[in-house]
Amino acid sequence: MSWRDNLSDASFRGAAFKVADTFTEVGRRNVLHQYPFSDTPYVEDLGKDADQFTINGYVVQNIANGYDYWGGRDALISALREEGSGKLVHPFLGEQQVALVGKARLTESFMEGGIARFTMTFVQAEKIEKLFSAATVDFIDLVDKTADETKALWLDTFTGIYTTVGAAGHVVADAVDTMQSYLTMTRSVISSIRNAPAAAISIALGFVASVESTLSNVINLPCDLANSIVSGMDSLNNLAGIVGETATGEAFGECSGYLKSRSETDKSSVVNAALALTDFGKSADDEDKSAYGGALDPMDTTDTTSANIQSDNREAIVNTVKAVAITDAAQTAVRTDYESYEDAMSALNSITDKLESFLLALGESTLNFDEGYKAMNSLRAAITGAMIDKGASLARIVYYEVPPAVIPSLVLAYDRYGDLDRESQIVARNRPLITHPGFLPQSETIELLSE
Numbered sequence: 001m002s003w004r005d006n007l008s009d010a011s012f013r014g015a016a017f018k019v020a021d022t023f024t025e026v027g028r029r030n031v032l033h034q035y036p037f038s039d040t041p042y043v044e045d046l047g048k049d050a051d052q053f054t055i056n057g058y059v060v061q062n063i064a065n066g067y068d069y070w071g072g073r074d075a076l077i078s079a080l081r082e083e084g085s086g087k088l089v090h091p092f093l094g095e096q097q098v099a100l101v102g103k104a105r106l107t108e109s110f111m112e113g114g115i116a117r118f119t120m121t122f123v124q125a126e127k128i129e130k131l132f133s134a135a136t137v138d139f140i141d142l143v144d145k146t147a148d149e150t151k152a153l154w155l156d157t158f159t160g161i162y163t164t165v166g167a168a169g170h171v172v173a174d175a176v177d178t179m180q181s182y183l184t185m186t187r188s189v190i191s192s193i194r195n196a197p198a199a200a201i202s203i204a205l206g207f208v209a210s211v212e213s214t215l216s217n218v219i220n221l222p223c224d225l226a227n228s229i230v231s232g233m234d235s236l237n238n239l240a241g242i243v244g245e246t247a248t249g250e251a252f253g254e255c256s257g258y259l260k261s262r263s264e265t266d267k268s269s270v271v272n273a274a275l276a277l278t279d280f281g282k283s284a285d286d287e288d289k290s291a292y293g294g295a296l297d298p299m300d301t302t303d304t305t306s307a308n309i310q311s312d313n314r315e316a317i318v319n320t321v322k323a324v325a326i327t328d329a330a331q332t333a334v335r336t337d338y339e340s341y342e343d344a345m346s347a348l349n350s351i352t353d354k355l356e357s358f359l360l361a362l363g364e365s366t367l368n369f370d371e372g373y374k375a376m377n378s379l380r381a382a383i384t385g386a387m388i389d390k391g392a393s394l395a396r397i398v399y400y401e402v403p404p405a406v407i408p409s410l411v412l413a414y415d416r417y418g419d420l421d422r423e424s425q426i427v428a429r430n431r432p433l434i435t436h437p438g439f440l441p442q443s444e445t446i447e448l449l450s451e
Contacts, residue, residue, distance in 0.1 A: 007091045007092065010057060012076065012088050013086040017072070018058050018060060020056045020057065022054065022055045022056070022091070024053050025052040026049070028045060028047065028048055029049045031044045038364070053090060054121045056118075058117045059072040059076060060114060061115070073116040080104045080120065086099075099122065101121040104119065105120075106118055139382075139390065140386070142382050146382040147327045147331050150323065150376065150379050151230060151323075153375040154324065155223065157369060157371055157372040158222065160368065161316040162175075162222040162225065163313070164309075172219060172220065174313070175310075175317065176219055178281075178317050179219070179225070180215070181294055182229070182277075182321050183215075185277060185294035186236075187208055190208070190235055193239055193266065193273050195269070201239075204236070204238050204239050210231070211228050211231050211232045226320060233274070233328050236332070240267050240332040240335065242335070267332050268338075268343075268347060271333045271347060274326070278326060280322065281317075283295065283296065284298070299311060315367060316367070319372070322358050323376060326351065327379060330382070333348070333387065339395070339429070340397050343394075344394060348383065395450045396449070397447050399445050400447075401443070402444050402445075402446060405442065407439075407440045409427050410423045412440060423437065429449075
C-alpha cells in the first residue's frame with residue numbers, strides 16, 4: 001500500500017475539492033519575557049496553540065461533473081461563507097473541526113479555463129456548543145490554587161536564602177527588627193480597613209500578636225519563620241472571610257464576636273491594605289516610604305561577611321512579605337463584588353501594577369528568586385483571567401451632565417433605572433460631589449451605571 005492509498009478525499013462542510021498542496025502549523029503559545037539586568041529569559045507556556053491549516057485547493061471540470069465546475073465552485077463558496085465551525089476532511093490529516101481564518105481567495109482566469117483555485121486557511125476550533133459548555137471556569141478556585149502554589153514556592157525560596165547559622169548576634173537582631181517592622185506595619189494597615197466590625201479587627205490583630213509572641217522561637221528556623229510571614233498576612237484574609245471554611249462570608253458580632261451574618265467588611269479596602277504592604281522594606285531615608293510604617297534603617301556594613309548575610313536575610317523577608325501580600329490581594333479581589341466593569345479593572349490594574357514592579361525588582365536581584373518569579377507570573381495570568389471574566393457581566397460607567405435645575409437623586413434614580421432603591425448607589429458613587437441627595441450639583445458631570 002502506497003502513501004496515496006491513505007489519502008482522504010478533501011471537502012469542507014461536504015463541498016468537495018482537489019488539493020495541490022497544504023501547509024500545517026502546530027505548536028504551543030509560548031510568551032518570551034526578558035527583563036532589564038537579567039541575563040536569563042523566562043518562557044511562559046500558556047498552553048497548546050490551535051493547529052492551523054493552509055490549503056491550496058481547486059475545483060476543476062471533468063467527466064464526473066460533466067465538464068461543468070461551476071456547481072462545485074459555488075458549493076465550496078457557500079460552505080466558506082457559513083457561520084461557525086465546520087468539518088474539514090484534510091487529505092493527509094483526516095477529519096478536523098475547523099473555522100475559516102479571514103477570507104479565502106478564489107482565482108479564475110481566461111488563460112487557465114475550467115478551473116477555480118482556492119487558497120484557504122483554517123484554524124482548529126471546537127463546536128460552538130462545546131465552547132459554551134466549557135466556559136464555566138471556577139476562577140475563584142483557579143486563583144486560590146495558583147495562590148497556594150505561589151505561597152508554597154515562596155516558602156521554599158525563602159528557606160533556600162535565609163540563614164542565621166554562624167551569623168553574628170547583630171545579624172539575628174536585625175532579622176528580628178525586620179519582622180517586627182513588618183508586623184507593626186500590618187497592624188497599621190488593618191486599622192485602615194473600612195466597615196470592619198470591631199470584633200473582626202480584634203481577631204485580625206490577634207493573628208499578628210500570635211506571630212509576634214513566637215518570633216524569638218522561630219527566628220533561627222527558616223521554614224518556621226517563612227510560615228510566620230504567611231500567618232501574619234492571614235489577619236487580612238480573615239477580614240476578607242477567606243481563612244477557615246466556616247468563617248467564609250460571615251460577620252462577627254460587634255462586641256460578642258459571635259458569627260451571625262454576612263460580613264460587611266469592605267473587601268476592596270482589604271485589597272488596598274494588602275497592596276500597601278508591598279511598600280514594606282523601603283529605607284527609612286526614602287521620601288516615598290509608606291505612611292503605614294515598614295521602613296528599615298540602613299545596615300552596618302563594617303563587617304563585610306555579616307553585612308552580606310544580613311542583606312540577604314533582609315531581602316528574603318521583604319520579598320516574601322511582598323509576594324504573600326500580592327497573592328492575598330488577588331485572592332480577595334476575585335471575591336469582591338464590584339458595581340461596574342471599570343471598578344473591577346481598576347482593582348486588577350492596582351494588583352498588576354504592584355506585581356510588575358515586584359517582578360522587575362526580582363529580575364534585578366542577585367539572589368535566586370527564579371522559582372518565586374515564575375510563580376508570580378502564573379499568578380498574574382490567573383488573576384487577569386479571573387478579573388476580566390468577573391468584569392464582563394458588569395455594567396459600564398457612563399457620564400451624566402446634571403441639568404441646570406433642582407433635581408433630587410431620587411428622581412434621577414427613578415428616571416434612569418425605574419428603581420428608587422438605586423438612589424443610594426448614585427449618591428455613594430459621586431461623593432463628595434453630591435453633598436445632599438435632594439440637590440444634584442447643577443451643570444456638573446456625575447457617574448452613573450449603564451444598567
